[in-house]
Amino acid sequence: MLLAIDCGNTNTVFSIWDGTKFLATWRTSTEQQRTADQYYVWLSTLMQLKQIEARITEVIISSTVPRVVFNLRVLCNRYFDCRPLVVGRSDCALPVDVRVDPGTQVGPDRLVNTAGAFDRYGGDLIVVDFGTATTFDVVASDGAYIGGVISPGVNLSLEALHDAAAALPNIDVTRPEHVIGTNTVACMQSGIFWGYVSLIDGVLARIKTERAREMTVVATGGLAPLFQQGETLFDHFEEDLTMHGLTVIHRYNRDRENT
Numbered sequence: 001m002l003l004a005i006d007c008g009n010t011n012t013v014f015s016i017w018d019g020t021k022f023l024a025t026w027r028t029s030t031e032q033q034r035t036a037d038q039y040y041v042w043l044s045t046l047m048q049l050k051q052i053e054a055r056i057t058e059v060i061i062s063s064t065v066p067r068v069v070f071n072l073r074v075l076c077n078r079y080f081d082c083r084p085l086v087v088g089r090s091d092c093a094l095p096v097d098v099r100v101d102p103g104t105q106v107g108p109d110r111l112v113n114t115a116g117a118f119d120r121y122g123g124d125l126i127v128v129d130f131g132t133a134t135t136f137d138v139v140a141s142d143g144a145y146i147g148g149v150i151s152p153g154v155n156l157s158l159e160a161l162h163d164a165a166a167a168l169p170n171i172d173v174t175r176p177e178h179v180i181g182t183n184t185v186a187c188m189q190s191g192i193f194w195g196y197v198s199l200i201d202g203v204l205a206r207i208k209t210e211r212a213r214e215m216t217v218v219a220t221g222g223l224a225p226l227f228q229q230g231e232t233l234f235d236h237f238e239e240d241l242t243m244h245g246l247t248v249i250h251r252y253n254r255d256r257e258n259t
Protein backbone atom coordinates (compact mmCIF):
# COMPACT_ATOMS: atom_id res chain seq x y z
CA MET A 1 0.00 0.00 0.00
CA LEU A 2 1.23 3.50 -0.86
CA LEU A 3 1.29 6.41 1.55
CA ALA A 4 1.32 9.76 -0.29
CA ILE A 5 2.35 12.84 1.68
CA ASP A 6 1.78 16.40 0.44
CA CYS A 7 3.49 18.83 2.73
CA GLY A 8 2.54 22.48 2.15
CA ASN A 9 3.65 25.57 4.04
CA THR A 10 0.38 25.55 6.04
CA ASN A 11 -0.95 21.98 6.01
CA THR A 12 0.34 18.47 5.46
CA VAL A 13 -1.98 15.89 3.90
CA PHE A 14 -1.52 12.11 4.18
CA SER A 15 -3.46 9.76 1.87
CA ILE A 16 -3.46 5.97 1.59
CA TRP A 17 -3.68 4.66 -1.97
CA ASP A 18 -4.54 1.01 -2.57
CA GLY A 19 -3.60 1.06 -6.28
CA THR A 20 -7.06 2.08 -7.52
CA LYS A 21 -8.50 4.41 -4.92
CA PHE A 22 -7.70 6.46 -1.84
CA LEU A 23 -8.77 4.62 1.31
CA ALA A 24 -8.44 7.67 3.54
CA THR A 25 -7.05 11.20 3.68
CA TRP A 26 -5.94 13.07 6.80
CA ARG A 27 -4.69 16.60 7.32
CA THR A 28 -2.43 18.10 9.96
CA SER A 29 -0.73 21.48 10.26
CA THR A 30 2.84 21.61 8.97
CA GLU A 31 5.26 21.86 11.86
CA GLN A 32 9.00 21.58 11.48
CA GLN A 33 9.46 20.22 15.01
CA ARG A 34 7.18 17.19 14.55
CA THR A 35 9.16 13.98 14.97
CA ALA A 36 8.84 10.63 13.20
CA ASP A 37 7.35 9.11 16.36
CA GLN A 38 4.72 11.85 16.56
CA TYR A 39 3.73 11.34 12.92
CA TYR A 40 3.43 7.61 13.52
CA VAL A 41 1.28 7.87 16.65
CA TRP A 42 -1.05 10.29 14.87
CA LEU A 43 -1.27 8.24 11.69
CA SER A 44 -1.66 4.82 13.29
CA THR A 45 -4.39 6.13 15.62
CA LEU A 46 -6.36 7.48 12.67
CA MET A 47 -5.87 4.25 10.73
CA GLN A 48 -7.19 2.25 13.68
CA LEU A 49 -10.19 4.56 14.07
CA LYS A 50 -11.07 4.05 10.41
CA GLN A 51 -10.28 0.34 10.73
CA ILE A 52 -7.70 0.46 7.95
CA GLU A 53 -5.43 -2.53 8.30
CA ALA A 54 -3.33 -1.66 5.27
CA ARG A 55 0.36 -2.33 5.58
CA ILE A 56 2.26 0.63 4.16
CA THR A 57 5.19 -0.54 2.08
CA GLU A 58 5.87 2.49 -0.12
CA VAL A 59 5.86 6.24 0.46
CA ILE A 60 6.03 9.27 -1.84
CA ILE A 61 6.56 12.78 -0.47
CA SER A 62 6.17 16.25 -1.94
CA SER A 63 7.31 18.98 0.41
CA THR A 64 7.48 22.74 -0.10
CA VAL A 65 9.20 22.90 3.31
CA PRO A 66 12.62 21.24 2.94
CA ARG A 67 13.21 20.87 6.68
CA VAL A 68 10.30 18.52 7.36
CA VAL A 69 11.58 15.93 4.89
CA PHE A 70 14.22 14.67 7.31
CA ASN A 71 11.72 13.48 9.93
CA LEU A 72 9.39 12.09 7.27
CA ARG A 73 12.32 10.00 6.01
CA VAL A 74 12.90 8.73 9.53
CA LEU A 75 9.18 7.84 9.72
CA CYS A 76 9.53 5.74 6.56
CA ASN A 77 12.70 3.99 7.64
CA ARG A 78 11.63 3.31 11.20
CA TYR A 79 7.99 2.39 10.81
CA PHE A 80 7.45 1.34 7.19
CA ASP A 81 10.88 -0.10 6.50
CA CYS A 82 11.18 1.71 3.18
CA ARG A 83 12.96 4.59 1.49
CA PRO A 84 10.51 7.25 0.33
CA LEU A 85 10.45 8.79 -3.13
CA VAL A 86 10.89 12.54 -2.65
CA VAL A 87 9.68 14.72 -5.52
CA GLY A 88 12.37 17.13 -6.66
CA ARG A 89 15.27 14.87 -5.65
CA SER A 90 17.39 13.41 -8.42
CA ASP A 91 16.35 9.82 -7.67
CA CYS A 92 12.67 10.66 -8.28
CA ALA A 93 12.01 10.76 -12.04
CA LEU A 94 9.22 12.95 -13.40
CA PRO A 95 6.86 11.91 -16.20
CA VAL A 96 6.94 15.51 -17.48
CA ASP A 97 9.75 17.87 -18.51
CA VAL A 98 10.58 21.03 -16.60
CA ARG A 99 11.55 23.87 -18.93
CA VAL A 100 12.52 26.88 -16.80
CA ASP A 101 15.59 29.05 -16.19
CA PRO A 102 18.65 27.01 -15.15
CA GLY A 103 19.07 26.80 -11.38
CA THR A 104 15.37 27.34 -10.64
CA GLN A 105 14.02 25.10 -7.90
CA VAL A 106 10.38 24.77 -8.91
CA GLY A 107 8.11 23.98 -5.95
CA PRO A 108 7.53 20.21 -5.91
CA ASP A 109 3.78 20.80 -5.39
CA ARG A 110 3.68 22.59 -8.75
CA LEU A 111 5.46 19.72 -10.49
CA VAL A 112 3.07 17.25 -8.87
CA ASN A 113 0.06 19.34 -9.93
CA THR A 114 1.46 19.44 -13.46
CA ALA A 115 1.83 15.65 -13.59
CA GLY A 116 -1.62 15.09 -12.08
CA ALA A 117 -3.46 17.55 -14.32
CA PHE A 118 -1.68 16.41 -17.49
CA ASP A 119 -2.58 12.81 -16.68
CA ARG A 120 -6.27 13.73 -16.36
CA TYR A 121 -6.67 16.33 -19.11
CA GLY A 122 -3.61 16.38 -21.40
CA GLY A 123 -2.09 19.74 -22.50
CA ASP A 124 -2.25 22.71 -22.89
CA LEU A 125 -3.21 23.53 -19.33
CA ILE A 126 -3.18 26.11 -16.59
CA VAL A 127 -3.38 24.75 -13.03
CA VAL A 128 -4.52 27.17 -10.33
CA ASP A 129 -3.76 26.06 -6.76
CA PHE A 130 -5.27 27.97 -3.81
CA GLY A 131 -2.78 27.07 -1.09
CA THR A 132 -0.60 29.25 1.12
CA ALA A 133 0.24 30.96 -2.16
CA THR A 134 -2.12 31.13 -5.14
CA THR A 135 -0.08 29.59 -7.93
CA PHE A 136 -0.63 29.25 -11.65
CA ASP A 137 1.29 26.45 -13.36
CA VAL A 138 1.52 26.54 -17.13
CA VAL A 139 1.65 23.12 -18.81
CA ALA A 140 2.63 22.73 -22.47
CA SER A 141 0.98 20.35 -24.94
CA ASP A 142 3.60 17.65 -24.14
CA GLY A 143 2.97 17.97 -20.39
CA ALA A 144 6.08 20.04 -19.61
CA TYR A 145 5.97 22.56 -16.80
CA ILE A 146 7.05 25.76 -18.54
CA GLY A 147 6.58 28.36 -15.79
CA GLY A 148 3.77 30.24 -14.14
CA VAL A 149 2.72 32.83 -11.60
CA ILE A 150 3.02 33.02 -7.80
CA SER A 151 0.62 35.35 -5.93
CA PRO A 152 -0.01 35.70 -2.21
CA GLY A 153 -2.59 33.21 -0.98
CA VAL A 154 -6.09 34.38 -0.08
CA ASN A 155 -5.79 33.69 3.65
CA LEU A 156 -2.27 35.14 3.69
CA SER A 157 -3.58 38.40 2.22
CA LEU A 158 -6.32 38.57 4.84
CA GLU A 159 -3.79 37.97 7.62
CA ALA A 160 -1.47 40.61 6.18
CA LEU A 161 -4.27 43.22 6.18
CA HIS A 162 -5.16 42.44 9.78
CA ASP A 163 -1.53 42.43 10.93
CA ALA A 164 -0.59 45.68 9.20
CA ALA A 165 -3.64 47.82 9.93
CA ALA A 166 -4.71 48.38 13.54
CA ALA A 167 -8.36 49.02 12.65
CA LEU A 168 -8.84 45.97 10.40
CA PRO A 169 -10.24 42.84 12.06
CA ASN A 170 -9.45 39.21 11.43
CA ILE A 171 -12.05 37.86 8.98
CA ASP A 172 -12.76 34.84 6.81
CA VAL A 173 -13.15 35.05 3.07
CA THR A 174 -16.73 34.85 1.75
CA ARG A 175 -18.49 35.92 -1.39
CA PRO A 176 -20.12 39.35 -0.85
CA GLU A 177 -23.16 40.22 -2.98
CA HIS A 178 -21.98 43.75 -3.63
CA VAL A 179 -18.64 45.14 -4.64
CA ILE A 180 -19.18 48.36 -2.72
CA GLY A 181 -18.94 47.54 0.99
CA THR A 182 -20.91 49.69 3.43
CA ASN A 183 -18.99 48.61 6.54
CA THR A 184 -15.38 47.69 7.29
CA VAL A 185 -15.83 43.92 7.11
CA ALA A 186 -17.84 44.14 3.88
CA CYS A 187 -15.15 46.36 2.35
CA MET A 188 -12.45 43.86 3.27
CA GLN A 189 -14.47 40.93 2.01
CA SER A 190 -15.02 42.70 -1.28
CA GLY A 191 -11.36 43.57 -1.63
CA ILE A 192 -10.34 39.99 -1.09
CA PHE A 193 -13.10 38.16 -2.93
CA TRP A 194 -13.61 40.42 -5.96
CA GLY A 195 -9.92 41.31 -5.93
CA TYR A 196 -8.98 37.64 -6.32
CA VAL A 197 -11.69 36.99 -8.90
CA SER A 198 -10.20 39.81 -10.98
CA LEU A 199 -6.66 38.60 -10.36
CA ILE A 200 -7.51 35.07 -11.45
CA ASP A 201 -9.56 36.19 -14.43
CA GLY A 202 -6.89 38.67 -15.51
CA VAL A 203 -3.88 36.39 -15.07
CA LEU A 204 -5.61 33.50 -16.89
CA ALA A 205 -6.50 35.77 -19.83
CA ARG A 206 -2.97 37.13 -20.03
CA ILE A 207 -1.40 33.66 -19.94
CA LYS A 208 -3.73 32.54 -22.76
CA THR A 209 -2.85 35.64 -24.80
CA GLU A 210 0.87 35.11 -24.20
CA ARG A 211 0.60 31.46 -25.26
CA ALA A 212 -1.80 32.30 -28.12
CA ARG A 213 -3.75 29.06 -27.84
CA GLU A 214 -6.69 27.37 -26.18
CA MET A 215 -5.90 26.15 -22.68
CA THR A 216 -7.87 24.10 -20.17
CA VAL A 217 -7.97 25.61 -16.68
CA VAL A 218 -7.92 23.19 -13.75
CA ALA A 219 -8.33 24.49 -10.19
CA THR A 220 -7.43 22.80 -6.92
CA GLY A 221 -7.14 23.76 -3.24
CA GLY A 222 -9.61 24.37 -0.45
CA LEU A 223 -10.81 27.76 -1.65
CA ALA A 224 -11.29 26.96 -5.33
CA PRO A 225 -15.02 26.09 -5.02
CA LEU A 226 -15.74 29.41 -3.30
CA PHE A 227 -14.20 31.30 -6.21
CA GLN A 228 -15.93 29.17 -8.80
CA GLN A 229 -19.38 29.93 -7.33
CA GLY A 230 -21.43 31.72 -9.92
CA GLU A 231 -18.32 32.53 -11.90
CA THR A 232 -16.80 30.67 -14.78
CA LEU A 233 -13.17 31.04 -13.89
CA PHE A 234 -12.15 27.39 -14.26
CA ASP A 235 -13.05 24.53 -16.57
CA HIS A 236 -12.55 21.87 -13.91
CA PHE A 237 -12.15 21.58 -10.14
CA GLU A 238 -10.06 18.67 -8.86
CA GLU A 239 -10.10 18.39 -5.10
CA ASP A 240 -7.43 15.69 -5.02
CA LEU A 241 -5.18 16.93 -7.84
CA THR A 242 -1.95 16.96 -5.83
CA MET A 243 -2.63 13.52 -4.37
CA HIS A 244 -3.48 12.19 -7.81
CA GLY A 245 -0.22 13.67 -9.16
CA LEU A 246 1.72 11.88 -6.42
CA THR A 247 0.24 8.52 -7.46
CA VAL A 248 1.09 9.28 -11.11
CA ILE A 249 4.72 10.05 -10.25
CA HIS A 250 4.96 7.00 -8.00
CA ARG A 251 3.63 4.71 -10.73
CA TYR A 252 6.01 6.24 -13.27
CA ASN A 253 9.03 5.52 -11.05
CA ARG A 254 7.87 1.98 -10.22
CA ASP A 255 7.34 1.20 -13.91
CA ARG A 256 10.80 2.54 -14.78
CA GLU A 257 12.35 0.36 -12.09
CA ASN A 258 10.64 -2.71 -13.54
CA THR A 259 11.86 -2.19 -17.12
Ligand SMILES: Nc1ncnc2c1ncn2[C@@H]1O[C@H](COP(=O)(O)OP(=O)(O)OP(=O)(O)O)[C@@H](O)[C@H]1O
Pocket: 007, 008, 009, 010, 011, 012, 130, 131, 132, 133, 172, 173, 220, 221, 222, 223, 226
Ligand atom coordinates in the same frame (compact mmCIF):
# COMPACT_ATOMS: atom_id res chain seq x y z
N1 LIG B 1 -14.64 28.97 2.93
C1 LIG B 1 -13.42 28.83 3.43
N2 LIG B 1 -12.86 29.85 4.13
C2 LIG B 1 -11.61 29.75 4.61
N3 LIG B 1 -10.83 28.68 4.44
C3 LIG B 1 -11.33 27.66 3.74
C4 LIG B 1 -12.64 27.66 3.19
N4 LIG B 1 -12.84 26.48 2.52
C5 LIG B 1 -11.70 25.79 2.68
N5 LIG B 1 -10.81 26.48 3.40
C6 LIG B 1 -9.46 26.11 3.80
O1 LIG B 1 -8.76 25.65 2.73
C7 LIG B 1 -7.69 24.91 3.27
C8 LIG B 1 -7.31 23.84 2.30
O2 LIG B 1 -6.37 24.45 1.53
P1 LIG B 1 -5.26 23.70 0.77
O3 LIG B 1 -5.02 22.35 1.29
O4 LIG B 1 -5.57 23.86 -0.65
O5 LIG B 1 -4.03 24.62 1.08
P2 LIG B 1 -3.38 24.95 2.47
O6 LIG B 1 -3.31 23.72 3.28
O7 LIG B 1 -4.07 26.14 3.08
O8 LIG B 1 -1.97 25.43 1.95
P3 LIG B 1 -0.65 24.58 1.67
O9 LIG B 1 -1.05 23.44 0.81
O10 LIG B 1 0.21 25.58 0.99
O11 LIG B 1 -0.17 24.18 3.03
C9 LIG B 1 -8.16 24.31 4.58
O12 LIG B 1 -7.25 24.65 5.60
C10 LIG B 1 -9.47 24.99 4.81
O13 LIG B 1 -9.53 25.52 6.10
Ligand SMILES: CC(C)(CO)[C@@H](O)C(=O)NCCC(=O)O
Pocket: 008, 009, 064, 104, 105, 106, 107, 108, 109, 110, 131, 132, 133, 135, 150
Ligand atom coordinates in the same frame (compact mmCIF):
# COMPACT_ATOMS: atom_id res chain seq x y z
C1 LIG C 1 5.02 28.75 -4.37
C2 LIG C 1 4.87 27.67 -3.32
C3 LIG C 1 5.10 28.27 -1.93
C4 LIG C 1 3.42 27.17 -3.41
O1 LIG C 1 3.18 26.14 -2.51
C5 LIG C 1 5.83 26.49 -3.59
O2 LIG C 1 5.53 25.90 -4.81
C6 LIG C 1 7.28 26.90 -3.57
O3 LIG C 1 7.85 27.06 -2.52
N1 LIG C 1 7.88 27.09 -4.77
C7 LIG C 1 9.27 27.40 -4.96
C8 LIG C 1 9.48 28.42 -6.04
C9 LIG C 1 8.91 28.05 -7.40
O4 LIG C 1 7.98 27.25 -7.51
O5 LIG C 1 9.40 28.60 -8.41
Ligand SMILES: [K+]
Pocket: 008, 109, 129, 130, 131, 132, 221, 242
Ligand atom coordinates in the same frame (compact mmCIF):
# COMPACT_ATOMS: atom_id res chain seq x y z
K1 LIG D 1 -1.61 22.43 -1.43
